[in-house]
Amino acid sequence: MGLQLAWSNEQDKMEITQELIDLLDRALQIAGQAEGITEGEVALTFVDDEAIHELNRDYRGIDRPTDVLSFAMNESLEEEPEIVYELEEDEELDDLTDVLGDIIISVDRAKAQSEDYGHSLEREIGFLFVHGFLHLLGYDHQDAASEAEMMGKQEAALAEVGLVR
Template structure:
């Protein structure tokens, strides 16, 4: 029998008048990871901030001087794509410090623009809650190694995002 899956989200909200349901966000990350067959205990950091900070991060890490909706900072070495931890590269799914066997594995961090959440929710005709959940699912897939450089990759990600949200009953209904 496989090990159960648990996700702990450390969420920092820098924007006034924006509330977040931490349990819902953890359920979204958990659903994405469950759909991908992940097990174990994981930790993810999520910073909910504004366009200005996302633009600065986008410039610093991607060389793009424009705001964006979500950025992902995975727990891996970009040079070879291998996952790393405090003591170097780990085999298989052992991303946590081996000396702390009970410690959660660190998946990575997401930075999400609350400005984009609100704007895109209006643009797509659904709630800010749904848009935030979508961006969390999207970012989590990036942390798991997915990208959307090609049409095929984009379609794969879109199907996985929607599968996770559908499983949780998070629809495009404006009130959802």
């Protein structure tokens, strides 16, 4: 099966091009390889600030929009998000065990942050995607050491696909 990227677009503020998806898929493969992850599926959804605000409020108790949310399939929250997967005709329930989790990116936040940081929107979306992927694997940035480790891993993957500042 390999490491797979499944994506959907639930916003209308930015066209999601195949070039962007291909770039994110390459970043996923590189970050996955660096972490020894060769199997699984990552579901990526592009949303606007309103949608991510609602998710952030409902699942994290934070009443404001954020840039990226990650929901790992192996995490146990008090209240798991209700994520419904429809089986394709040739797909079996066992195939879902390879789902690593969901990453939701606010295109509104990504646009604003790319302007604030002075780099491309593609770079910011790539950063948020790899950041979300590392969260799916259990990385966090609660202290300076873990933040530095996570940042180093993100920057290494992004540099390999040409998404530098």
